[in-house]
Amino acid sequence: MTTPLAAIQSVRLDDENSTLIILDQTLLPNEKVFLHLSTMEDVWEAIYHLKVRGAPAIGIAAAYGAYLGVKASKEEDFDAFAAEFEKVKAYLASARPTAVNLFWALNRMEERLRKEAQKSVKDIKQALKDEAERIREEDEQVCLSIGEHALSLLEPGWGLLTHCNAGTIATAKYGTALAPIYLGEEKGYDFKVYADETRPLLQGARLTAWELQEAGVDVTLICDNMASIVMKEGKVQAVLVGCDRVAANGDTANKIGTSGVAILAKHYGVPFYVCAPLSTVDLTCPSGDDIPIELRKEEEITAAWYEKPMAPENVKAYNPAFDVTDHELITAIITEKGIAYAPFEKSLAELMNK
Incomplete structure (x- = not known):
């Protein structure tokens, strides 16, 4: 790198x-x-x-x-x-x-x-x-291992979409979902990356766009609600996201908005890859229904990132930090020990026992 x-x-x-x-x-x-x-x-x-x-x-x-x-x-x-x-x-x-x-x-x-x-x-x-x-x-x-496994699924010149930030600053080095992008950059893959801004905390805009641009990667920032049109226009050949927890059945919890990207990818026939170290796999958690979802302060939506409040005073706001992507929407879960495909109950357990 x-x-x-x-x-x-x-x-x-x-x-x-x-x-x-x-x-x-x-x-x-x-x-x-x-x-x-x-x-x-x-x-x-x-x-x-x-x-x-x-x-x-x-x-x-x-x-x-x-x-x-x-x-x-x-x-x-x-x-x-x-x-x-x-x-x-x-x-x-x-x-x-x-x-x-x-x-x-x-x-x-x-x-x-x-x-x-x-x-x-x-x-x-x-x-x-x-x-x-x-x-x-x-x-x-x-x-590094996740990046190598993920890169084996990608082709030079592809357009890649990512959500939130799963890059080098979110890890010890390389990142998870961004690791194959960095490794591909070394090999001249010439990826075109579309980074969702990832509301409300804008990790994609502030962090992913920043570190990819610093690294010389061709990155384009898009609003979250633009993911559909870039897929429809054929600009995206694969989605790469990280995650904070993987349930035994393959459901994954990641930054809010990830499940919507997965639904769009399924509709447009774009493979949806979750890059997850095995330390995020929780085999004691049967499904995404059992993953606790953190609720954060309403101000993060209404006022936190603006010079002036961008919503009516005292309006109610709902601010879950994560959502759960159903395993049926996931093409593969990429770990350091290999790539898990459905049925995830079996493939994840096998990788955990390696």
Whole structure:
């Protein structure tokens, strides 16, 4: 990946200063600001307010946050230290209810804690740091593998549509749904990318359009309600999206508006691909009906991104952050260990057991 974006780590640890450093995605594309988070309240607020966002990046931030949350602990007894860790874990887990990577990363950190139970608390702290670093390093390789599998389904010169942001700034590196675009750019595939602006928080306009343009990719920004016409006009040969959770039956939760894109793609005969690390697959969740959907503040629709309010004062607004795409609308789910096709109950389970 030759893009300068490859050098950007949106989440990293400054252990010497006991600080989590994140790229504040709420300020893009106008400002590139790295925040230095030193308290659990800072980390929670960054996750909740989408300063760090993207399922993998949330997981990485949570892992580092869990380590930093107990790094300064004075406890020497394992049970007391573990109880302190549990409080940090529960607090961070409350930031975002839908993104399974948040819970996956925190559970993995707890598993490492329990595994090291016979060691000194000092050694356990080092183990927690090592585990958080491993989560970040593994995500980079996972994204590269997803990109390679996804690229095998695409052809040079294709028009690709994406929704929300599943790029390098949402992960350790490369991204999920954008990874094949970056790899294709290296190989001269000359993709033409259409990026939905992704209302109401405009992650597509602010983030996807920004990072693809920075990388020299041919990207065109469209309003969300323009996805239909670009498909009808034959400008789109495939849709690539990320996701925050995959249910056992293949239903996927992603940023609000994704299910509408899937319905359009089905109508126009455009393949709809979900790029998902296996850490987002939740086999304990039978279907999309069982995925909790985060409801966010009404102000994000009525006023948050405008100089003046763009809706009548006190009007009611409904603001779910995610929707669920039915598995019947999904052509394939692309993971780091391979590509899952229907029936997803079988193919996803097989990939999880690899």
